[in-house]
Amino acid sequence: MLDTRENADPMTKITYIDASGASRTVEAQDGSTVMETALRNSVPGIEAECGGACACATCHVYVADEWSATVGKASQMEEDMLDFAADVRPTSRLSCQIKVTPALDGLVVSTPDKQG
Amino acid sequence: MSDVIKTDAVIIGAGPVGMFAVFELGLLDIKAHLIDILPKIGGQCAELYPEKPIYDIPGYPIVTGQGLVDALEKQIHPFDPTFHLNEMVESLEVLGTPEHPLFRIATDAGTTFEAKVVLIAAGGGSFQPKRPPTPGVEAYEGKSVFYSVRKMEHFRGRRVLIAGGGDSALDWVLNLHPVASRVTLVHRRDEFRAAPHSVNAMRTLVAENKMDLAIAQLTGLKGNDGQLSAVSVRGADQVNFDIECDDLLAFYGLTMKLGPVANWGLNLHENLVPVDTARFETSTPGIFAVGDIITYPGKLKLILSGFHEAALAAQRAHHYVYPDKKLLFQYTTSSTNLQRKLGVS
Ligand SMILES: Cc1cc2nc3c(=O)[nH]c(=O)nc-3n(C[C@H](O)[C@H](O)[C@H](O)COP(=O)(O)OP(=O)(O)OC[C@H]3O[C@@H](n4cnc5c(N)ncnc54)[C@H](O)[C@@H]3O)c2cc1C
Ligand code: FES
Numbered sequence: 475m476l477d478t479r480e481n482a483d484p485m486t487k488i489t490y491i492d493a494s495g496a497s498r499t500v501e502a503q504d505g506s507t508v509m510e511t512a513l514r515n516s517v518p519g520i521e522a523e524c525g526g527a528c529a530c531a532t533c534h535v536y537v538a539d540e541w542s543a544t545v546g547k548a549s550q551m552e553e554d555m556l557d558f559a560a561d562v563r564p565t566s567r568l569s570c571q572i573k574v575t576p577a578l579d580g581l582v583v584s585t586p587d588k589q590g
Numbered sequence: 591m592s593d594v595i596k597t598d599a600v601i602i603g604a605g606p607v608g609m610f611a612v613f614e615l616g617l618l619d620i621k622a623h624l625i626d627i628l629p630k631i632g633g634q635c636a637e638l639y640p641e642k643p644i645y646d647i648p649g650y651p652i653v654t655g656q657g658l659v660d661a662l663e664k665q666i667h668p669f670d671p672t673f674h675l676n677e678m679v680e681s682l683e684v685l686g687t688p689e690h691p692l693f694r695i696a697t698d699a700g701t702t703f704e705a706k707v708v709l710i711a712a713g714g715g716s717f718q719p720k721r722p723p724t725p726g727v728e729a730y731e732g733k734s735v736f737y738s739v740r741k742m743e744h745f746r747g748r749r750v751l752i753a754g755g756g757d758s759a760l761d762w763v764l765n766l767h768p769v770a771s772r773v774t775l776v777h778r779r780d781e782f783r784a785a786p787h788s789v790n791a792m793r794t795l796v797a798e799n800k801m802d803l804a805i806a807q808l809t810g811l812k813g814n815d816g817q818l819s820a821v822s823v824r825g826a827d828q829v830n831f832d833i834e835c836d837d838l839l840a841f842y843g844l845t846m847k848l849g850p851v852a853n854w855g856l857n858l859h860e861n862l863v864p865v866d867t868a869r870f871e872t873s874t875p876g877i878f879a880v881g882d883i884i885t886y887p888g889k890l891k892l893i894l895s896g897f898h899e900a901a902l903a904a905q906r907a908h909h910y911v912y913p914d915k916k917l918l919f920q921y922t923t924s925s926t927n928l929q930r931k932l933g934v935s
């Protein structure tokens with residue numbers, strides 16, 4: 475059999491786990507952001523007051539430990555904005571600053587109890 | 591500041607739409623005062639995305655948020671608007687009649703205005719300090735938890751905990767350290783956004799044991815009847831501990847809240863002000879609303895829509911400010927009258 479995975483399933487899948495533990499897996503468009511994907515699919519737990527300008531810290535997520543290295547670290551500007559988020563942890567990121575790429579297929583992020 | 595400022599129009603909110611309203615009102619000889627809670631003009635453009643490019647302002651293929659604000663400031667300069675910054679409009683009272691409206695507007699800084707028309711250009715609401723993520727903080731606010739310093743004397747001889755890593759936090763560490771009995775700065779990481787010279791000054795004070803620095807995040811408050819006794823924090827090593835203090839000054843940035851607009855007796859629909867699209871007037875004659883704060887069928891929260899709304903509101907406002915004058919439609923290109931007002935003829 476030919477491996478048709480590329481064609482059959484070209485989308486990147488992202489799983490969001492909310493503070494109560496409920497999990498939702500949605501398909502993400504490469505090139506969009508983890509924040510936009512959540513909003514487009516009505517995933518709760520992400521507010522994104524500033525619409526992705528890295529100016530509000532209300533799109534805070536915790537990247538699952540095993541994904542942390544692949545996703546990478548926050549930029550300086552993002553770290554500065556994370557100062558305004560609650561309960562920041564080592565794997566905290568602002569989801570508007572994570573661009574979706576095929577390398578993130580299967581990504582798992584959790585949303586905090588409270589944004590902003 | 592007990593004197594009442596009498597003017598034709600008061601514009602609540604100095605975002606891009608409130609600013610452009612000065613222009614449209616000015617062409618019709620209506621003088622305006624603008625009030626904003628922020629220390630600067632420009633609303634969201636200046637506060638949230640000063641460096642980001644905007645691509646959909648007609649005639650500007652690309653302009654940054656701050657670039658647009660600067661251009662608007664220049665454009666409205668001929669009309670000599672008065673800006674009242676760092677002031678939040680708290681109350682808006684109707685003094686006149688629907689035919690001859692008159693309003694009293696008062697700010698939290700004690701400034702009072704009497705205006706014939708009011709334009710609400712409050713956008714996403716007033717920018718207000720974010721609360722720290724500690725449950726029950728409301729009970730302490732104004733008593734021992736503050737988001738700005740109004741009176742330094744309050745802190746004399748007290749143990750003050752300051753939370754944050756930006757200029758406000760560091761500036762108050764440096765200003766209050768001679769006044770307070772002890773200052774402790776709490777920040778989630780050992781890196782600061784504040785200007786390097788204030789960070790260095792803070793580090794020197796810490797090295798000389800004149801203040802304390804804790805790398806930690808706030809988790810809870812302890813105290814009674816609004817008076818703090820300690821703040822609970824979690825250190826970078828995930829260990830929880832308490833820091834004893836009398837006051838907390840927290841700097842967690844700004845968020846937009848509808849704020850006092852809700853108390854002005856206007857009809858509201860999902861925190862927005864419904865208007866009619868011929869005049870952009872609210873349910874109260876003489877009170878207009880423009881920009882992101884309004885709703886009507888087809889409303890788009892775009893700057894260009896706000897500009898259009900301001901132009902139409904100004905036409906109707908003229909009717910109240912100059913009830914006996916007929917309004918002539920004129921172009922800035924060809925009307926010598928308008929050009930005189932703009933100072934270009
Ligand atoms: C990241 C981002 C990108 C954007 N990009 C675009 C774009 O490309 N194109 C576009 O057209 N639009 C864009 N927008 C939207 C645009 O910025 C808004 O439509 C615009 O700022 C609305 O202007 P405004 O004057 O109505 O309100 P605002 O800009 O929100 O200003 C309102 C002002 O009123 C003040 N205020 C409110 N209540 C009070 C009170 N009671 N007392 C005193 N002051 C008060 C506030 O402090 C604020 O400064 C963007 C927005 C964001 C966040
Ligand atoms: S959406 Fe505002 S910082 Fe991400």
